[in-house]
Amino acid sequence: MDKMWNQYPDIKKQLKQVLKIIEDNSRCKDKVIENSILELVNSGGKMLRPAFVIIASKWGKNDDIGKTNSLASVVEMMHMATLVHDDIIDDSKMRRGQETIQSKYGKDYAVYIGDYLFCACFKVLASEGSLQSIKVDSKSMSRICLGEINQMNSKFSNKISIKEYLSRISGKTAELFSLSFYIGAAESGCSEKLSREFWNIGHDVGMAFQIIDDILDYVGTDESIKKSAGNDIKQGIFTLPFLYAVKENRKAFEEYFDKSHYDEEDIKSIIDLVRKNDGVEKSKALALKYSQKAFKRIERLPDNTFKDILREVIEKLLYRNY
Amino acid sequence: MDKMWNQYPDIKKQLKQVLKIIEDNSRCKDKVIENSILELVNSGGKMLRPAFVIIASKWGKNDDIGKTNSLASVVEMMHMATLVHDDIIDDSKMRRGQETIQSKYGKDYAVYIGDYLFCACFKVLASEGSLQSIKVDSKSMSRICLGEINQMNSKFSNKISIKEYLSRISGKTAELFSLSFYIGAAESGCSEKLSREFWNIGHDVGMAFQIIDDILDYVGTDESIKKSAGNDIKQGIFTLPFLYAVKENRKAFEEYFDKSHYDEEDIKSIIDLVRKNDGVEKSKALALKYSQKAFKRIERLPDNTFKDILREVIEKLLYRNY
Numbered sequence: 001m002d003k004m005w006n007q008y009p010d011i012k013k014q015l016k017q018v019l020k021i022i023e024d025n026s027r028c029k030d031k032v033i034e035n036s037i038l039e040l041v042n043s044g045g046k047m048l049r050p051a052f053v054i055i056a057s058k059w060g061k062n063d064d065i066g067k068t069n070s071l072a073s074v075v076e077m078m079h080m081a082t083l084v085h086d087d088i089i090d091d092s093k094m095r096r097g098q099e100t101i102q103s104k105y106g107k108d109y110a111v112y113i114g115d116y117l118f119c120a121c122f123k124v125l126a127s128e129g130s131l132q133s134i135k136v137d138s139k140s141m142s143r144i145c146l147g148e149i150n151q152m153n154s155k156f157s158n159k160i161s162i163k164e165y166l167s168r169i170s171g172k173t174a175e176l177f178s179l180s181f182y183i184g185a186a187e188s189g190c191s192e193k194l195s196r197e198f199w200n201i202g203h204d205v206g207m208a209f210q211i212i213d214d215i216l217d218y219v220g221t222d223e224s225i226k227k228s229a230g231n232d233i234k235q236g237i238f239t240l241p242f243l244y245a246v247k248e249n250r251k252a253f254e255e256y257f258d259k260s261h262y263d264e265e266d267i268k269s270i271i272d273l274v275r276k277n278d279g280v281e282k283s284k285a286l287a288l289k290y291s292q293k294a295f296k297r298i299e300r301l302p303d304n305t306f307k308d309i310l311r312e313v314i315e316k317l318l319y320r321n322y
Numbered sequence: 323m324d325k326m327w328n329q330y331p332d333i334k335k336q337l338k339q340v341l342k343i344i345e346d347n348s349r350c351k352d353k354v355i356e357n358s359i360l361e362l363v364n365s366g367g368k369m370l371r372p373a374f375v376i377i378a379s380k381w382g383k384n385d386d387i388g389k390t391n392s393l394a395s396v397v398e399m400m401h402m403a404t405l406v407h408d409d410i411i412d413d414s415k416m417r418r419g420q421e422t423i424q425s426k427y428g429k430d431y432a433v434y435i436g437d438y439l440f441c442a443c444f445k446v447l448a449s450e451g452s453l454q455s456i457k458v459d460s461k462s463m464s465r466i467c468l469g470e471i472n473q474m475n476s477k478f479s480n481k482i483s484i485k486e487y488l489s490r491i492s493g494k495t496a497e498l499f500s501l502s503f504y505i506g507a508a509e510s511g512c513s514e515k516l517s518r519e520f521w522n523i524g525h526d527v528g529m530a531f532q533i534i535d536d537i538l539d540y541v542g543t544d545e546s547i548k549k550s551a552g553n554d555i556k557q558g559i560f561t562l563p564f565l566y567a568v569k570e571n572r573k574a575f576e577e578y579f580d581k582s583h584y585d586e587e588d589i590k591s592i593i594d595l596v597r598k599n600d601g602v603e604k605s606k607a608l609a610l611k612y613s614q615k616a617f618k619r620i621e622r623l624p625d626n627t628f629k630d631i632l633r634e635v636i637e638k639l640l641y642r643n644y
Binding site: 030109111119120122127137141148 | 351407410433434436437440441443445452453454456457459460463470471474
């Protein structure tokens with residue numbers, strides 16, 4: 001488990017129980033499925049989404065820890081299912097420092113392992129959740145699918161706008177953050193109004209988080225940039241720093257829009273152009289805007305001993321060093 | 323819609339409403355998803371599974387047609403989702419006389435279209451079904467996944483037994499038949515005992531149906547055999563007629579177990595060997611056994627005007643000409 005949770009023993013304890021639930025749900029006759037789910041869940045992901053469920057539940061009148069942990073396991077399994085299927089699309093070889101399922105066991109297995117995880121989500125939800133949360137969950141999953149499809153379709157597209165980028169990451173990333181906060185609040189007895197406010201916090205945090213992730217691809221040492229940004233650009237995925245820079249100076253990028261393949265030289269030039277044309281700075285400003293919105297919302301939450309913890313966790317996430 | 327339903331205007335009317343629900347649930351921003359789901363749903367599948375939901379609901383105390391139709395749409399969308407993902411694994415080019423989604427739009431799209439259909443299933447279930455049926459549904463979906471994985475894993479395996487084959491088709495085919503009958507009965511207010519009996523009918527019909535499907539690959543004109551059985555054998559999928567023949571005369575097949583690729587000549591020889599060694603006859607006997615079990619169960623169902631219809635529909639399915 002990520003060391004960030006060492007400081008918060010209560011949350012860490014619950015997250016360990018969440019891992020156990022996921023492990024229990026991975027047990028099945030097919031050992032490849034079982035092992036690949038176990039490898040993925042124990043590969044040291046941050047467990048952000050289940051932690052959001054747990055933290056939001058602390059505002060509820062009737063926080064049933066067993067139920068909260070089950071719901072937390074659902075959002076993590078959903079996240080895992082999308083990772084497994086996304087790796088098929090992106091043909092990714094590595095994930096969290098380990099070989100991806102699609103690379104290790106083949107795309108065929110990866111399709112079914114993702115499906116199996118989806119089924120496990122709804123199995124747990126039907127046991128522990130309410131019809132209302134299943135409705136919210138399945139709607140969110142559809143939106144996440146659409147976000148991923150949008151990303152796939154806009155590869156190498158010279159038409160993608162900043163608005164479209166924001167709508168894409170809203171589906172791809174912020175949606176599951178929102179869902180996690182919302183479900184943790186709503187299912188532990190928070191009012192619909194408070195649960196919706198947690199939804200909004202998830203949205204703002206998710207947007208800032210994804211923009212920062214996309215910025216990190218364009219900063220750092222030459223070596224690290226080559227590895228990360230190189231990867232996105234190579235796939236024709238244009239993120240916010242790129243789009244801001246294009247808006248600033250479209251002409252400079254024109255030659256790259258005609259290509260559907262970039263070599264090392266192209267990638268280096270694109271990164272330079274993005275940085276020269278304020279792509280990184282403007283993206284940082286937008287990430288900060290979303291972060292500040294999130295902190296304001298957190299400030300306005302009803303008092304609770306977990307408010308400081310929530311603020312600290314989000315600070316760690318959003319004030320990473322560029 | 324398949325012409326078999328012309329005889330049963332009440333069912334046909336409901337099936338048309340089911341198609342409408344699926345069409346409504348396919349609407350989304352992404353037009354490729356929307357169109358591919360529409361093409362698939364209107365490609366003239368038999369709509370067996372939704373018809374089973376509808377027929378079983380007629381035994382219920384409180385058949386709410388709107389709800390029944392929604393649940394019927396869920397099982398058909400589940401079936402569609404598995405077809406879309408299976409076509410990725412099998413690299414199938416054609417399905418129901420049309421180009422498959424994976425062939426037309428690429429495997430990437432097919433992954434997400436299947437996922438999108440899964441989400442739609444649970445969205446509708448959460449609106450119209452009960453937690454109990456979501457539980458049953460998600461467990462069934464897991465089993466269907468495992469059945470497909472088992473088939474994928476046993477390709478070209480010389481170790482697969484008749485018992486394993488039966489367990490595989492029980493997951494791959496009979497499970498969704500059972501689920502359809504069960505959910506139609508249970509959600510319209512049948513007793514758990516009666517609903518379980520419908521589950522069993524679905525199992526027996528599903529087993530017979532799949533065995534017959536597998537037999538049809540080995541009979542017929544030379545031309546039709548080459549098209550169908552050729553395809554399964556080429557992929558190393560060994561079905562019941564093959565397994566019975568191997569049990570009869572393992573030695574004759576030994577040379578084929580060492581290969582992981584069959585040419586036209588091999589396929590012709592394998593088909594001849596299967597027929598010579600009673601593979602087809604024995605499979606027919608087992609299909610008949612499951613069919614008779616199903617009909618006995620149907621006979622024992624409480625009296626209802628739909629009993630004759632159920633019997634006739636199942637007869638049409640199971641007494642196809644070999």
